[in-house]
Amino acid sequence: DVRQGKGNVIVNHAMISKRHYNAALKIIRKVASAGYTVSPLVRVFEEGEGFEGRRVPKGKVMIATLCSITLDAILHHAGIPISPMFGGMVQVLERKPLRFTDLISYSGSTLDPLEIFSAKGLSSVLKAVETGNGYVLANFREIPMDAMVKAKEELKKAEKFSINGVLRIGEPNTPVLGVPVRINHVGIAVLGGTNMLTALSEVGIPVEIKAIEGFMDIKEMVDINELSLKS
Amino acid sequence: DVRQGKGNVIVNHAMISKRHYNAALKIIRKVASAGYTVSPLVRVFEEGEGFEGRRVPKGKVMIATLCSITLDAILHHAGIPISPMFGGMVQVLERKPLRFTDLISYSGSTLDPLEIFSAKGLSSVLKAVETGNGYVLANFREIPMDAMVKAKEELKKAEKFSINGVLRIGEPNTPVLGVPVRINHVGIAVLGGTNMLTALSEVGIPVEIKAIEGFMDIKEMVDINELSLKS
Structure with a gap:
């Protein structure tokens, strides 16, 4: 029940290379703060982490964003x-x-x-x-x-x-x-919730986007602005 | 009136770089002779040649193929x-x-x-x-x-x-x-008449395809197998 700020939401997935993570984060923030998306909420899956039967391959990061x-x-x-x-x-x-x-x-x-x-x-x-x-x-x-x-x-x-x-x-x-x-x-x-992800391919960051890819508890997602860059 | 082998037909356009011409010709022939297209008839426009108000830019070749x-x-x-x-x-x-x-x-x-x-x-x-x-x-x-x-x-x-x-x-x-x-x-x-053209991008030849792009007198088109490679 999203009306109480809980429950499952529907997410899009974007798989990118780990070395593009910082650049991607900055672009997603930019698009989110300009308001061209559904929500600033995201969840990042690191390599090896699993999600709905899929596992993030080595060297990759998966970013889940809210789907419209x-x-x-x-x-x-x-x-x-x-x-x-x-x-x-x-x-x-x-x-x-x-x-x-x-x-x-x-x-x-x-x-x-x-x-x-x-x-x-x-x-x-x-x-x-x-x-x-x-x-x-x-x-x-x-x-x-x-x-x-x-x-x-x-x-x-x-x-x-x-x-x-x-x-x-x-x-x-x-x-x-x-x-x-x-x-x-x-x-x-x-x-489209994928505006944030499409912006990545616009700057040449190779990204594999899957729309309407799964469910996620909204409590597991965080505001993109709260994430820190990786060193 | 195509029933008498004359009249206008509808064509697709593909614009490629001149240096890819020979490679492209071989692939188009291959697809045409396997029968995965509408017709082996094509027309090639060299750089500078005009067609329906467009001009082929320098360094490019345009290939017109029959549209389905x-x-x-x-x-x-x-x-x-x-x-x-x-x-x-x-x-x-x-x-x-x-x-x-x-x-x-x-x-x-x-x-x-x-x-x-x-x-x-x-x-x-x-x-x-x-x-x-x-x-x-x-x-x-x-x-x-x-x-x-x-x-x-x-x-x-x-x-x-x-x-x-x-x-x-x-x-x-x-x-x-x-x-x-x-x-x-x-x-x-x-x-699709564009199968021949899509095959080009499949092998990595950069090609700009426009479907249903214009009319052409069928008499101005030739069988792809009659064209010779450029030296």
Whole structure:
């Protein structure tokens, strides 16, 4: 039950080389403090440590970050049906989200849309962080319009536990960042939890990203700013 | 009118460095003669040559190959409505197409599905060519079941002009390579015209691929086997 700051959340994984750890930490902090992600909460797994049947190989470090689908789980627990519609790229102009420039529907793809945009090298998360102009990964979700007020309350509660990520909540039957919604629905644009990880590949740090990769107790995660650099 | 071996066809573009030309030619020939593409017809543009408002930059060569959507055009001209449904990856086992392992729907994506698979590095076209086992790019299309006989005739005619690419034509209301069809439709699995180009990036030749990039008179294209290596 995330409303009380406990319970399981859904995480993305990034595997990087140990020697890139300090550089990666600085970039992830930067992206987190600029707010282009779901949460500053992370968990670092050192080489040899195991997680859900996988073991971190020698010379590697695995960083788990909160996946935006955690927000779906929060709303589902509150009895609000939320449908993932699209993964996409949002253009950021002068620090404001402007519009979705590309979309891939979840229902029409066997690959994770955000992993696709990340792999195609279409994002410029770090540029968005540094200059205020760039392209970031985001999802488009829909809830029934009757659930709008309740959903806003629940998302507000989650913020207290460092779970954010909502870019824009629309009005009933009104497009959000240029994307139309189904009748009697409200669109919600949510930042991708992988923005922090995609930023790593943007600077040339080899990173293997897996979206929606596992569960984790939120109490096992720490704020990225509390982690110290390795010597 | 491709039925008489003339008229415009739809092409994909690949831009490569001039020094990779000979290596690229050999690979494209290999893929074409193994039959994992739509047509052995290509056209090469040298540096400085212009095509549809673009000019080939210095040190580069552009290779145009037939796009599988040309088959759609042929059927449309014959009055057969054909719908592109998915782009995907087909597993090839012992030289036989086994099944689609990944799909992205055309209606749900603003990016070309085959460009995505190519960029994600999921294909192994060259392995399929050399060992008979691998993953190749393919499309899934649908035609109304009443048009099945006519469509087979038209596709047969196109073969005379070196336009092939059909991997499998299904039966009415029957899945093709594991993909179900809409009621009263027949599924057609078609090889991607970009298989030849994706094979280049598989061996590490830097290549910039653009699918469905322009029209070209089929008479301006030549069989890849008639081109000679550059000295």
